[in-house]
Amino acid sequence: KCKTERETSKYIIEKLKSNGFIDIKNVKKLSSGDKVYMLNRDKSVYAAVIGEEKLENGFNLVGSHIDSPRLDLKPNPLYEDAKLALFKTHYYGGIKKYQWTTIPLSLKGVVVKPNGEKVEINIGEKEDEPVFTITDILPHLAEEQYENKIGKAIKGEDLNILVGSIPSSSDSIKENVMKIINEKYGINEIDFYSSELEAVPAFKARHLGFDKSMVAAYGQDDRVCSYTNLLALVNAKPGNKTMVSIFADKEEIGSVGNTSMSTQAFDLFSKMIISKTGNKELSELEMYYNSKMLSADVTAAVDPDYDEVSDVPNGNVIGCGVAIEKYTGGSGKYSASEATAKFTSEVTQIFDKNDVIYQFGVLGKQGKGGGGTIAYILANKGIDVIDCGTPVLAMHSPFEVVSVYDTYMTYLAYKTFFNS
Numbered sequence: 001k002c003k004t005e006r007e008t009s010k011y012i013i014e015k016l017k018s019n020g021f022i023d024i025k026n027v028k029k030l031s032s033g034d035k036v037y038m039l040n041r042d043k044s045v046y047a048a049v050i051g052e053e054k055l056e057n058g059f060n061l062v063g064s065h066i067d068s069p070r071l072d073l074k075p076n077p078l079y080e081d082a083k084l085a086l087f088k089t090h091y092y093g094g095i096k097k098y099q100w101t102t103i104p105l106s107l108k109g110v111v112v113k114p115n116g117e118k119v120e121i122n123i124g125e126k127e128d129e130p131v132f133t134i135t136d137i138l139p140h141l142a143e144e145q146y147e148n149k150i151g152k153a154i155k156g157e158d159l160n161i162l163v164g165s166i167p168s169s170s171d172s173i174k175e176n177v178m179k180i181i182n183e184k185y186g187i188n189e190i191d192f193y194s195s196e197l198e199a200v201p202a203f204k205a206r207h208l209g210f211d212k213s214m215v216a217a218y219g220q221d222d223r224v225c226s227y228t229n230l231l232a233l234v235n236a237k238p239g240n241k242t243m244v245s246i247f248a249d250k251e252e253i254g255s256v257g258n259t260s261m262s263t264q265a266f267d268l269f270s271k272m273i274i275s276k277t278g279n280k281e282l283s284e285l286e287m288y289y290n291s292k293m294l295s296a297d298v299t300a301a302v303d304p305d306y307d308e309v310s311d312v313p314n315g316n317v318i319g320c321g322v323a324i325e326k327y328t329g330g331s332g333k334y335s336a337s338e339a340t341a342k343f344t345s346e347v348t349q350i351f352d353k354n355d356v357i358y359q360f361g362v363l364g365k366q367g368k369g370g371g372g373t374i375a376y377i378l379a380n381k382g383i384d385v386i387d388c389g390t391p392v393l394a395m396h397s398p399f400e401v402v403s404v405y406d407t408y409m410t411y412l413a414y415k416t417f418f419n420s
Contacts (some may be wrong), residue, residue, distance in 0.1 A: 002066075002219075002223060003068075003106070003108060003200045003201075003218060003219055004070075004108050004109065004198050004200065005043045005044070005066045005067045005249045005259075006042050006043060006108075006109070006110065006196075007108065008066040008223060008226065008247070009039060009042055009043055009044065009045050009066065009247065010042070012045045012047075012066075012226075012230055012247055013037065013039055013045065015230055015234060016035070016037050016045075016047055016230075016234070019035070019234045020035050021035040021036060021037045021047060022034075022035065022036055022037070023036070023037060023038070023039070024036040024037065024038050024048075024269065024272050024273070024276070025038070025272075027276060028276065029276055029277075029278070030050050030273060030276040030277045031050065031277070032050055032051060032052045032238065033049070033050060033238045034049070034050045035047075035048070035049050035050075036048055036050075036273070038265075038268075038269045038272070040249075040258075040259055040263070040265045041258065041259050043066075043067075043249040043259040044066070044246075044247055044248050044249045044259045044260075044265070045066075045245075045246075045247040046244070046245070046246055046247075046265075046266055046269040047233060047244070047245045047247075048242060048243065048244045048245075048269075048273055049233065049236070049238050049242065049243045049418075050238070050242050050273070050277065051238065051239055051240050051241045051242040051243065052239065052240050053240045053241055053242070054279070055242060055273070055274055055277060055279050055282055055287050056279070056282060056286060056287065056290065057241070057290050058241070058287055058288070058289070058290030058291035058292065058383075059241055059242035059243065059244050059287070059291050059292075060241045060242070060243050060244070060291070060292055060293075060417060060418050060420060061243075061244045061245075061246065061291055061292070061293040061294070061378070061383065062229045062232065062233070062244075062245050062246070062293070062294045062296050062414045062417065062418065063229075063245070063246035063248065063261070063293060063294070063295055063296055063374055063375075063378060064222050064225040064226040064229045064245075064246065064247055064248070064296035064297065064389075065222045065226070065247070065248045065249065065250075065251035065252070065261070065297065065373075065374060066222070066223060066226050066247045066248065066249060067092075067093070067249050067250055067251060067252050067253075068093070068200075068218070068219035068221060068222070068223065068252065069091070069092060069093035069094060069095045069221075069252055069396050070091075070092050070093065070198045070199065070200050071089040071090070071091050071092065071100065071105075071159060071161070071198065071199040071200075072089060072090050072091075072092050072196075072197070072198055072199075073087055073088070073089055073090075073109075073192065073195070073197040073198075073199070074087075074088045074089060074090050075192060075193050076088075076192060076193070077089070077192055077197075078163075078174055078177065078178065078189060078192070079174065080172065080173045080174040083165065083167070083173055084162060084164070084165055084173060085162075085163050085164035085165065085173040085174050085176075085177040086160040086161060086162055086163060087132075087160065087161040087163055087199075088157075088160055089159045089160065089161060089199060090156075091156055091159060092198075092252065092253060093252030093253055093396070094252065094396050095396055096150075096151075096396070096397065097151075097153075097154040097155070097156060097158075097159060098136075098150065098153055098154045099397050099398055100134055100154075100159060100398060101133075101134045101135065101136040101154060101159075102133060102134070102135065102136050103133065103134075103201055103202075103203075103398055104124070104131040104132070104133060104201065104202035104203070105124060105131060105132040105133055105134070105161060105199045105200065105201060105202055106122070106123060106124025106125050106129075106131060106132070106199070106200055106201075106202040107121055107122075107123050107124055107132060107197060107198070107199055108121060108122050108123075108197070108198050108199075108200060109121050109195060109196045109197035109198050110195065110196055110197075111185070111187050111191050111192070111194065111195040111197070112191075112194045112195070113186075113187060113191055113194075114191075114194075119185050119186065119187055121185065121195075121197060124202045125202060131202045132161045132162060132163055132199065133161070133162055134158075134159055134160065134161055134162065135162055136154070161199055163177055164176065164177040164180075200218060200219070201218040201398040201399065203216075203217065203218055203398065203399055204217075205217035205218075207404075208401060212404070213319065213403060213404055213405070214318070214401050214402060214403055214404060215401070215402055215403075215404060215407070216399050216400070216401050217399070217400065218398050218399060218400065219400070220298065220390070220392055220400040220401075220402050221297075221298045221392055221395050221396060221400060222251065222296070222297050222298055222389070224298060224389075224390045224392070224402050224407055224410070225296040225297055225298060225389045225390055225410060226247055226296070228296070228390075228407060228410045228411035228414055229245050229247070229296050229414055230245065230247070231411055231415075232245075232411055232414035232415040232417075232418055233245040233414075233418065235415060236415050236418040236419050237419060239418075239419050241418075241420070242273070243418040243419075246261070246266065246374075248260060248261040248374055250262075251297075251373070251374055255374055255377060261374040261377045261378070262377055267284055270284040270287065270288075271284055274287065285381070285382060288378075288381040288382045288383050289382040289383075291382075291383045291384070292343065292346070292383065292384045292385075292417075293375075293378050293383050293384065293385040293386075294347070294385075294386060294387075294388040294413070294414060294417050295337070295373045295374060295375035295378070295385050295386065295387045295388065295389075296388060296389050296410075296414065297373035297374070297375075297387060297389045298389045298390050298391070298392045298395065298402075299316050299323045299325055299361065299363060299387070299389055299390075299391055299392070300316065300363050300364060300391070300392065300395055301315075301316050301317060301318045301391035301392055301393045302315035302316065302317050302318075303393055303394075308365075309364045309365055309368045309369075310364055310365065311362060311364065311365045311366075314360070314361050314362045315361050315362070315364075316359055316361035316391040317359065317391065318391055318393060318401075318402075318403045318406065319403045319405050319406060320357070320359045320391075320406070321356070321357035321358045321359050321405070321406060321409045322356065322357070322358050322359075322388060322389065322390065322406060322409040322410045322412075322413045323358070323359055323360075323361055323388070323389060323390065323391045323406075324344075324347070324348075324358050324359070324360050324361075324386060324387065324388050325360070325361060325362060325363070325386075325387040325388075326338060326339050326344055326360070326386065326387075327339070327362075327387075328363065328370070328371060328372045328373055328375065328376075328387055329370055329371075329372055330363070330366075330369055330370015330371065331366075331367070331370060334370070335370075335372055335376065336372070336376075337372065337373070337375035337376035337379045337385060337387070339384070339385060339386035339387075340384065343384040343385075343386060344386060347386055347388070347417070350416055350417060350420045351413060351416065353416075354412070354416035355412075356409060356412050356413045356416055357409050358388075358409070358413065361391075373387055375387050388410075388413060388414075389410060390402050390403075390406050390407055390410045391403070391406055
């Protein structure tokens, strides 16, 4: 149901409200057991359940991100060429561009009109709606394309979405498409300037395999961890420690911007909790220093077809439980967030006592690449952090694969960590 950060935020807020969470802006005083949230510009969410212990002792935090690789429309996207109407795109996050051709796409997002009206766009998900696609050259004429390296076979500027082919009365395909859009949504071409429109795979989430042991879907990086994070917070019993969940935006492009983990909006949420629990002398930095966090992001699973990039003894294997990564980064642990030995031991003891099945691994072999999560941003605040999430096959593809078992263990890991 949730293929964009806006859709995910909306779902999270609905789930929180139905479980007794209240917008922190509407709360004057917080006490043990109270549940609050903060929505940041419809794209990221922070939520907390207040515990019995003083905030000086810190909180237990699980932080995930809700954005995924996709195609964004450019500010002036609509054009006509060879009697076809197309949308120009700018890819968001790390993708293999060839994977985004010849698949069904849906279009989602918002347009804000000059009068301030916000129009929601969602087309391509229902069976009776049209879908969109990016065409590719036929094999018969692809000799030159075959000579390119795979990363250059499809260029970023070739990721243009086919949206129409019928001309208007003035013989303009573009004009006819714009007329249809105007009739359906009441927007004009100039309104694209003030829009946030995303093209995402129109695939449905499906069980995979004869045994239905896996789930294949778009955007499981990182919504599989966000979903388990949300359920863990909702289902965890209020206890000694204050429990906090983060659902951040913009992780896939480096955590930049005012809805990302780098923004001080989370610090604002923390300050509001401190203030409304009557701890006005406490700084959020003091609270952070005694806090503990699971960075809830997916990691790469060992793929037998590509095991040459995996350090198999240190790899994460589908169906073997939630994956713990003591450090991330690459090229000599560059940009890595590394958990201390003490905190690593604390986390494994919590899991062992609660029958959480886990595995330890790394993203891949040295020199083969690397990657990171939001862990370093919270670690920079003084919080003890370790990466802990679901292993994924075909990560960053339009159709990622996870294990049902690993997903359940991810949920159990987060829930037991909250209540530790």
